[in-house]
Amino acid sequence: MFIRPASVALPVFLAVSSVPAWSEPLFGSQNCAVVVAARPTLPEARAWISENGYHERARVFLSSNNWFAITVGVVAKSASEGIISNGVRRATMPSDTYCTSGSSFLKEINWRTASSGAPSTDLWGDFDARPMSVVEKRFLQGSLALAGYYSGLLDGAWGRGSQSSLEAFTRDKFNEEPSNSHAAALVIDFIVAIDSEGWEQIPMEGLAMNLMMPVKKMRLTESDGLYKQWDHSDLNLQLIANDLINSELVSVHNFAESKSVTPSDIYKVRKRTRWVTSTTDPRGLSVYVRSELIRGTWSTVFITGGSDSSNELNLMVSSISTDTFGSLIPPENSTLMTHAMKLLDEFEESKTEPEPQVGVSQSPSQPEPKSREGGTGTGFLINEDGVLLTNAHVVEECSSINVNGHRADLIVSSNIFDLAAVSVRGVDLGEPLRFASDSVGLNADITIAGYPLHGLLGGLNVSRGSISALKGLRGDETNLQISAPVQPGNSGGPAVNRFGNVVGVVVSKLNTVEIADLTGDIAQNVNFAVRGDLAKVFLMSNGINYTEANRGTEKSVEDLAQMLQSATHLIECAP
Known part of the structure; x- marks a missing residue:
């Protein structure tokens, strides 16, 4: 459980002070900072951070009541209640954690100094x-x-x-x-x-x-x-x-x-x-x-x-x-x-050679220019709280994110896994998909869904294929190779087995143009998905709920398409 002296409660950062706090929203009008503790002195704040394992992500702010507030991240206000509730339930945050706009913060303190002994x-x-x-x-x-x-x-x-x-x-x-x-x-x-x-x-x-x-x-x-x-x-x-x-x-x-x-x-x-x-x-x-x-x-x-x-x-x-x-x-x-x-x-x-890479993976969202110009991708519903899973590259550097035209909030993103979770409140997004409880095998049948080439092709596209290899490009163990056709816009879509359970998240396709230039032949149906097992680790480590299912009854291709149509949604990124 979370260890914290019971005698020291979090002070409310609303005290009146003659020292002016920031007049503009410190974290943006739609965001707030997660406050996990406050201490009356900087050495006590440093000690608390070290004792409770927040050294990597802690930020410290001097408040108008002269206490030092310890924050561990900035989240969307609309998603803060769920994130804090999950953190408290999983004992990764104190029970009195709260989110603040920072209106009473005076300045940020550089607590990582040589004297801190960190x-x-x-x-x-x-x-x-x-x-x-x-x-x-x-x-x-x-x-x-x-x-x-x-x-x-x-x-x-x-x-x-x-x-x-x-x-x-x-x-x-x-x-x-x-x-x-x-x-x-x-x-x-x-x-x-x-x-x-x-x-x-x-x-x-x-x-x-x-x-x-x-x-x-x-x-x-x-x-x-x-x-x-x-x-x-x-x-x-x-x-x-x-x-x-x-x-x-x-x-x-x-x-x-x-x-x-x-x-x-x-x-x-x-x-x-x-x-x-x-x-x-x-x-x-x-x-x-x-x-x-x-x-x-x-x-x-x-x-x-x-x-x-x-x-x-x-x-x-x-x-x-x-x-x-x-x-x-x-x-x-x-x-x-x-x-x-x-x-x-x-x-x-x-494992990457210093010379130009052969067959570099292309993300099947809209082509990525030097400066972000917006684009579209795919996401799929994973729980009853309105949380969708997609790729990190689909939602990076977005000024706003929309799911089927509805405003969505970014909960968390990982460039290592190329995964992200977004949430939409108050909208019926269908029936969540469940993850397969066991790992997918070589040559297993899969079905993928997404919104490829949005604006050229109409609506959801569902296609079938199989697991071609259990590793990605150059032996990448985070990915699976799939034969199902992938086009720009498919990024973040689900890959499900014949029982309708998620076994992967579509992420990239092979650069067929480079392969053709180098080999004189065009590689076909060489595409990749993030392993479903790693997607579960990503969700679990960020306190996001999901459900698993055993194999159960094999579903017809029509039933699979209907299930995917209900849970899979268009994601639009505004630059």
């Missing part, structure tokens, strides 16, 4: 956990646990055990001391695992306990009241959850102890409200049992795993908790995620 946030600098929030530290602990280097609790407290685990990881893998780039590499691997295996914090029904589980791999094989058993589809990994009385508690833990080779191999805890037994049997099978006294009975999880699942078991054990948690993945603009995005960006740049 740690380095350079990607290649020495690792420092101080700028990170509890959510970020917990995520990094989870990354280390799945890599097999951390066995403590995922509590977001970065102490000696967490640091030693990171140091062991970097020594083994890189023969180096930890840097921010090493933490970023861990995070990228963890995000890939979350996407491919479906790691989520899952509540144990009726037991007031929860733990992380790869839901795409674990199958519920037995269920009888509170008794539940899950088995991994590929690995020797089993989880049992049940509620026990005192006699059953003793029997279960004695059984676990009996599996050890020698008494010295047993780790056990026997407290009034918690019992833990951990050991390894002669065959190398790891056994872990944890029981918590809750409401008079013992909520218990029993986990066993072979050598092939030691890392997965490690993460499950570390994540067991009786507390509730918000978002698993930190916000995209957090220190940890920013480092991960920078590392991905540098990796992509390292």
Whole structure:
């Protein structure tokens, strides 16, 4: 949860002062700044920023009441209520966060001075956990646990055990001391695992306990009241959850102890409200049992795993908790995620040859001149709150954005993913699309929708194709290659599977003119889409709701077209 001294409340920045505040809207007439805290002195403001992990994005303003207001972004007024509500619910913002026009701010303070003692946030600098929030530290602990280097609790407290685990990881893998780039590499691997295996914090029904589980791999094989058993589809990994009385508690833990080779191999805890037994049997099978006294009975999880699942078991054990948690993945603009995005960006740049590129991708929105002249693209509805997903390049440098002629507000944009979310209030935009719960496979059938060549072609265009490759140009792992025809204006449109679930976001097409000049042949139907898994990460990290769906019943091509027609909309960008 968000850590902040309870005795210090946010002051209201409306105090009367003889010092004049800005007379013009500081953040624009339609925007406001998100205020997460205020402190009476600049050193206290700096300390708060460091403790709560806002070092990358915090701005500090001196207010007319002589307090220092800490802001973490500027958002559209119309979208501020939803953004703050999501932040509070996911414990990434304090409960008394609010949005202000800045009318009482006197000046912005440069708080990042040498005297602030701020740690380095350079990607290649020495690792420092101080700028990170509890959510970020917990995520990094989870990354280390799945890599097999951390066995403590995922509590977001970065102490000696967490640091030693990171140091062991970097020594083994890189023969180096930890840097921010090493933490970023861990995070990228963890995000890939979350996407491919479906790691989520899952509540144990009726037991007031929860733990992380790869839901795409674990199958519920037995269920009888509170008794539940899950088995991994590929690995020797089993989880049992049940509620026990005192006699059953003793029997279960004695059984676990009996599996050890020698008494010295047993780790056990026997407290009034918690019992833990951990050991390894002669065959190398790891056994872990944890029981918590809750409401008079013992909520218990029993986990066993072979050598092939030691890392997965490690993460499950570390994540067991009786507390509730918000978002698993930190916000995209957090220190940890920013480092991960920078590392991905540098990796992509390292693969680019210095000479002119062959077959550079063209964004299928209107051609992009040196100065933005406006254009059109596509977006699709993803939730009941009127939020649409599109490409970042569709809405960048727009003085205003319209969806089907209605004013839209930009919520968030990422140039790394080339994704953006916009919102439209008070307008019926149809039925939201749902994301596929599993990753799309090679040669899978897809259907795309969009508004290509708006002004020349009339209305929505729906076309079909398949997944040609699971990587984009030059092995870009953020994209899929698709064969469905793409034209200028298709940018931001959905790509759905045969069940009607989103598996990608149309983003670009191959530059066929360059290919023809260089090879003498014209490449056909070589187009790209942002992976649906990464689109979900983008939405999750920014606190935007979406829904997932399993495969279900295969839909006819006519039904798919009708579904896409309801959810897909024209986006217009005014320069």
